[in-house]
Every structure is written in C-alpha cells, then in structure tokens.
Amino acid sequence: MASRQESSLPLRPKEQDPPEGQATSKSALKKAAKEKEKAEKAARRQEQERQQKEQAEASDTAKHLYGPLSLPSEPAASQEFTELADLYDAKEDQEVTLDARVHNARVQSTKLAFLVLREGPHTIQAVIAEGGAHKISRQMVKWSGGLNTESIVRVTGLVKQPLEPVTSTSISNYELHVASIYLISAAAQQLPIQVKDCMRPPPMGDEPTQAEEQAADGTPIVSLSARLNNRVLDARTAANNAIFQLQSGVSNLFIEYMNKHKFTWIQSSKIAGAATEGGAGVFEIKYFDTKAYLTQSPQFFKQMAIAMDMKRVCEIGPVFRAENSNTHRHLTEFTGLDFEMVIRNHYHEVLGFSERLLIFIIRALQTREEYKRLTKVVQQVYSEAGNFKLPPGDDAVRITFAEGVKLLNEAGIEAAELDDLSTAQERTLGTLISQKYSSDFFTMDKYPLAIRPFYTHPDPTSPHLSHSYDFFMRGQEIMSGAQRIHDYNTLCERMRASDPPLDPLGKGFKDYTDAFRYGCAPHGGGGIGLNRVVQFYLGLPDIRAATLFVRDPGRLAP
Incomplete structure (x- = not known):
C-alpha cells in the first residue's frame, strides 16, 4: 500500500538547461564587466602616473637642462663648439x-x-x-x-x-x-651588433657566422662578415675610425707631395669602349645600346696625358679588377694613387722619385703628431700598428729582381730568375730584407720582361729584363711601376708579340697607340694601392679592414 501511495504522488518537473543564447549572453556580460574593470584600473593607473609625472616635472629644478633637442627653424646666434x-x-x-x-x-x-x-x-x-x-x-x-x-x-x-x-x-x-x-x-634600443663588441679584432679564417657566438671568456664574437654587413656601426669603433682617418692622411700626404713637385691633377674616365690591357679581368657594363667596360687602371689615360705635354700627371680614383681572388689583400674595387712623369735621362729618375714619395708618406705617418695619435688608437686593437720599420735617411732599400731571387735561394727557398715570385716567396723575401736591413719597406727593380705588361720598356742591355719595379711593405706588393714604351713602332711590335696577340689598331687601342704615333716624350710612373698601404703600414690582417665599403667577389653591399 505504501508503495502505491508513493507512486500516486505527482512527479517533479525535470530541470532544463537555459537556452544557448541566454548562456552566451551571461558569459559575454561577465567578460565585458571584467574588461571594463581592467580598463578602469589601467586608466586610474595611467592617471596616477600622469599626476606623478606632472608632480615630478613641477619639482624638477633641472628640466630646462636636459631632454630632446630640435634644431631651430630660423638661424640662431652662433655657438662655439669643441671637438x-x-x-x-x-x-x-x-x-x-x-x-x-x-x-x-x-x-x-x-x-x-x-x-x-x-x-x-x-x-x-x-x-x-x-x-x-x-x-x-x-x-x-x-x-x-x-x-x-x-x-x-x-x-x-x-x-x-x-x-x-x-x-x-x-x-x-x-x-x-x-x-x-x-x-x-636617439639610436634604436636594439642594434644588430654592438659597437663595443667590434672593438676587438675580428676572427680570421674559419670565423663564426653568427654575431651572437661567444669567446671563452663570454664576450661576443662579431665575425668579419657581420661587421661588413653592418658597416655603419662597425666603422664607429675608435680603431676603425682612426684607420680611415689615417687612410685620408695617406691621400693628403700624396696630394701634398705631388703638389710640391708640380704635378697636374687629372680625372681619367672609368668607362672604356673596349677591354684594354690584354682584356683580362674587366667588368662588362651596358652602355646604352652597346657594351662598355670599367677600367682596370688609368694607365692609358696617364700616358696619353704625357703625350698632351702635361709632363707630370697624377690622380686618385677607383680601380676595378674582375679577378675572382678571395685573399686577404685582393678586392674587385680599390683606390689607386697614380702618377706618370717625363724622363729626362734615365728611368731611375722615376724610381727614385717614387721611393722618396713612399718614404715621405711613411715618415710623416710616423712623426706627425696627428697621425701618431691615430696610430696609437689602432694599436690598441691591432698590435702591429706603429711598429713599421724604416732605415734612417731618405733612401729606400733597393734590390734587383735577380738579387731577390738570390736571397731566396740562399735561404733555401727555390726561385727562378725569369719567373714571377709567388705571394709566399714575396713575404719570405720581406722577412729576409727586414732582418738584413731593418726595414719593412723595400723596392725591387729590373723584373723579367715576360711577366710585365706589353707597354713596359725593355732593358736595352738585357733583352730578358725590363725597366720595371715593384714596391713592398712587410713583404707584400703595394705598388707596381715602370718606364713605358714611348716609341710607336716598338709599342706596336710588343703588342703583336703578346700572348694572346693584341691589335694596335683595334678597338680600344688605336686612340692609345696614336698618341705615340704623334710623338711622345720618354716617361714612366706607377700605381699605388691606397688600401694596401694602410693595411700593411698598420699590420692589419685583411685589406677589408682598410676599406670603407668592401667590394670583393662575394660582396656587393652595403
């Protein structure tokens, strides 16, 4: 009976979930309320910070002594600044x-x-x-x-x-x-490399590819590649800034010496209509509807200027070499200090002048206070800076090519009298000269004719030799020069005998050879690599350290 009574009780209605839209609405309201509360707190915090800032500014007795500076829109009274x-x-x-x-x-x-x-x-x-x-x-x-x-x-x-x-x-x-x-x-807070990290020498050889890699002491290693990719920052270091000021100094000293000796400054074209000087290693460019080439040197133009009766000419300008040489001393674009001068009696007039020019530049770098101070800055990073040796007086150490070969052979380094020297042989020779004469600068005269350009004047007394010379700093070449052939027929003969043969009347050559057909005084000169002079004077491990914007086989930027 009891169970029957229980069964007769009315059933409670079953609870049901609220409609889906109503639940979503409540959730959204809660979220909106939280967001509102959060925004109100942020607003109160911002207002509090604003008030604190205003109070701090009101109590700031020095607010007129610091802060952002904008240059005035109108000229103002001149202010004296100190360097x-x-x-x-x-x-x-x-x-x-x-x-x-x-x-x-x-x-x-x-x-x-x-x-x-x-x-x-x-x-x-x-x-x-x-x-x-x-x-x-x-x-x-x-x-x-x-x-x-x-x-x-x-x-x-x-x-x-x-x-x-x-x-x-x-x-x-x-x-x-x-x-x-x-x-x-204001500079950005995050920089790709830190200037202070570039104040140490870059690693050479198998260097790290990431600027974030660290040395054993925990200091960041900035690779040479990372530095060159961020040249604007890298060049701000004290040492790099000093390097480029010294490079400017070398140029100024070259200008000073040339002006003193009454040279005429010329500006030769850097675009040629044909691949000259044998046709090797030139950059081809599009010149309207035809081909043109970047010049390998101002050589032809200097000689043509001598034929114009300018007697002594010089220039500073870019030199382009399309050589796939990835070494510590080669670039595809570098700066040349070039000169050419009339010879009165013997080509050693030019050789002697060139030696005195380089000694003047090096001696000035060593003795003038402004350059000594800059060199000391570089020495803090590159220890060889400031240790360049010159003998006393104004005369350079000069040897012949044959004497250089003899020195190498006596030291157990095999070298041939009529073959060019390798880079390793030249460096060894530089060490031998330094030990024997206590000089890091020397010149070598009378190179074999077969290894020199077609316009090099032969030695009349020794048909296998030439009136040519190279200059070396720390055993590495920084200048090449010679007496040039000024006789039209001899020049044409040498061109036709070149390997491969060159046509004196061909495109790119006729205007040049005509200069000698019209009569030209005996002359000679040389081309100095500015970047190399700075590199080897300071003992820098790579020529890229002495080049503001590097162009080599693998680099076109920045």
Missing part, C-alpha cells in the same frame, strides 16, 4: 660644448650617472651628479643614465681632472662634469 680631440690639451674648469655619441651609459645611484662620450676615435668620461651650481635633479640623472648607446647628444660641462686617470677612455687625464645634456638623435 673631443681638443680636450687632450684642455684646461681645468674650461667650459665646453660638444656633440658626441653615447658610447656607454650607466646609473650609479639615484644621485649619480656616468656616460662615456665618443667622437671618432676619441672618448671621455662624463659625470652627471645631483646638485651642484646648476642644481641638477635626480630626474636628470635618471634620464641621462638611461640614454640608448649610439645616441647623439649635445653636452655642456666643465673639464675636470679625475681623482685617478680614467683608463677606459682615450682622454684619461680629464673628465667632463655635465651642466646640460640634450638628445639630438
């Missing part, structure tokens, strides 16, 4: 204003920050301390210490002697106590 290089000889308490890069920045405390300022190869420590006569604020200290490295700033301050020399900067006997600092140009 960092001038601070080596500064005076205590001298006030200076300068523009420089932030090489390093760090906050020592809320009251003190340090910067290392860099301009070219020169660096100095800058101190930003709270208080003082200018009432520098903690906000200014924090802002200054947080500047991104490589940013450009304008700083005014007092030159002071530090308690101890600052060994980490090139200007060690002074530091700069900052009175004001303004940001001219």
Whole structure:
C-alpha cells in the first residue's frame, strides 16, 4: 500500500538547461564587466602616473637642462663648439660644448650617472651628479643614465681632472662634469651588433657566422662578415675610425707631395669602349645600346696625358679588377694613387722619385703628431700598428729582381730568375730584407720582361729584363711601376708579340697607340694601392679592414 501511495504522488518537473543564447549572453556580460574593470584600473593607473609625472616635472629644478633637442627653424646666434680631440690639451674648469655619441651609459645611484662620450676615435668620461651650481635633479640623472648607446647628444660641462686617470677612455687625464645634456638623435634600443663588441679584432679564417657566438671568456664574437654587413656601426669603433682617418692622411700626404713637385691633377674616365690591357679581368657594363667596360687602371689615360705635354700627371680614383681572388689583400674595387712623369735621362729618375714619395708618406705617418695619435688608437686593437720599420735617411732599400731571387735561394727557398715570385716567396723575401736591413719597406727593380705588361720598356742591355719595379711593405706588393714604351713602332711590335696577340689598331687601342704615333716624350710612373698601404703600414690582417665599403667577389653591399 505504501508503495502505491508513493507512486500516486505527482512527479517533479525535470530541470532544463537555459537556452544557448541566454548562456552566451551571461558569459559575454561577465567578460565585458571584467574588461571594463581592467580598463578602469589601467586608466586610474595611467592617471596616477600622469599626476606623478606632472608632480615630478613641477619639482624638477633641472628640466630646462636636459631632454630632446630640435634644431631651430630660423638661424640662431652662433655657438662655439669643441671637438673631443681638443680636450687632450684642455684646461681645468674650461667650459665646453660638444656633440658626441653615447658610447656607454650607466646609473650609479639615484644621485649619480656616468656616460662615456665618443667622437671618432676619441672618448671621455662624463659625470652627471645631483646638485651642484646648476642644481641638477635626480630626474636628470635618471634620464641621462638611461640614454640608448649610439645616441647623439649635445653636452655642456666643465673639464675636470679625475681623482685617478680614467683608463677606459682615450682622454684619461680629464673628465667632463655635465651642466646640460640634450638628445639630438636617439639610436634604436636594439642594434644588430654592438659597437663595443667590434672593438676587438675580428676572427680570421674559419670565423663564426653568427654575431651572437661567444669567446671563452663570454664576450661576443662579431665575425668579419657581420661587421661588413653592418658597416655603419662597425666603422664607429675608435680603431676603425682612426684607420680611415689615417687612410685620408695617406691621400693628403700624396696630394701634398705631388703638389710640391708640380704635378697636374687629372680625372681619367672609368668607362672604356673596349677591354684594354690584354682584356683580362674587366667588368662588362651596358652602355646604352652597346657594351662598355670599367677600367682596370688609368694607365692609358696617364700616358696619353704625357703625350698632351702635361709632363707630370697624377690622380686618385677607383680601380676595378674582375679577378675572382678571395685573399686577404685582393678586392674587385680599390683606390689607386697614380702618377706618370717625363724622363729626362734615365728611368731611375722615376724610381727614385717614387721611393722618396713612399718614404715621405711613411715618415710623416710616423712623426706627425696627428697621425701618431691615430696610430696609437689602432694599436690598441691591432698590435702591429706603429711598429713599421724604416732605415734612417731618405733612401729606400733597393734590390734587383735577380738579387731577390738570390736571397731566396740562399735561404733555401727555390726561385727562378725569369719567373714571377709567388705571394709566399714575396713575404719570405720581406722577412729576409727586414732582418738584413731593418726595414719593412723595400723596392725591387729590373723584373723579367715576360711577366710585365706589353707597354713596359725593355732593358736595352738585357733583352730578358725590363725597366720595371715593384714596391713592398712587410713583404707584400703595394705598388707596381715602370718606364713605358714611348716609341710607336716598338709599342706596336710588343703588342703583336703578346700572348694572346693584341691589335694596335683595334678597338680600344688605336686612340692609345696614336698618341705615340704623334710623338711622345720618354716617361714612366706607377700605381699605388691606397688600401694596401694602410693595411700593411698598420699590420692589419685583411685589406677589408682598410676599406670603407668592401667590394670583393662575394660582396656587393652595403
């Protein structure tokens, strides 16, 4: 009975889930409420930060002494600026204003920050301390210490002697106590390579391909490839900046010497209508509807200028060589220092002039204060810089090719009197000359005629030899030169006897040979590789370190 009564009780209705749309609506409302609360908190936080910032700015006694700087739209009163290089000889308490890069920045405390300022190869420590006569604020200290490295700033301050020399900067006997600092140009916070990491020599040979790889001591290794890919940053290092200033110095010294000896400056064309000088190793280019070629050297043009009665000519310009040589001293484009001059009696007039030119350049690099200082900067990275040996006086060590071969044979290095020397033989010869004459510079005269260009003048007394010479620094060639053939018939004969034969009346040659058909004075000259002079004078391991924008078989950028 009981069970019958229970069964008669009414059934409770079954619970059902809310409609799908209603559940979604509640979830969306909760999410929206959370987002609203989150946004309100963020807004309150931003407002609080804004108020704190305004309060900090209101209490900032130095807000006019730092911050972004924009150049005025209208001319302003001229301001006197100081170069960092001038601070080596500064005076205590001298006030200076300068523009420089932030090489390093760090906050020592809320009251003190340090910067290392860099301009070219020169660096100095800058101190930003709270208080003082200018009432520098903690906000200014924090802002200054947080500047991104490589940013450009304008700083005014007092030159002071530090308690101890600052060994980490090139200007060690002074530091700069900052009175004001303004940001001219901000550098990105993340850079592909760090300038400070490029202050060590790049690895050579089997180098790492990634800039992030590290040495055993944990310091990053920046490969040569990574440096060249980011040349704008790499070239900012003190050593690299000094290298290119020294390269400019070599050019200026060349100009100085040529002007002193009354040479005429010419600007030869770098485009030729035919592949000249034998046709090997030239870059072909499209020239409207025909082919043209980048010139391998200004050789033909220099000689034609002599035929124009210019007597002494010179130029500085690019040289192009389409040679697939991937070595430490070869480029497909380099800078040539070229000259040509009339010979009065004997071709040694040109050889002697060339030797005195190189000795003048090297001696000036060693003795003039501006170049000595730059060389010391390079020496901090490349230890061989500054160790280049020259004998006393103005005369170069000069040997003949036959004497060079003899020196090699006596040292157990097999060499033939009529064959060209290999790079290894030349380097060995350079070591032998250095040991015997205490000189890293020497010249070698009277090369075999068969290994010289067709326009090289034969030696009348020795038919297998020529009136030609090469110059060497640290056993590596930096200049090639000779007396040139000035007689039209002899020149044509030599061209036809070349291997392969050349047509004196052919395209690219007729204008050149005609210059001698019209009469031309005896002459000779040479071509100096600017990049190599810098490389070997400083003892750099690779010519790319002495080339601002490298062009070699594998590089077309930047």
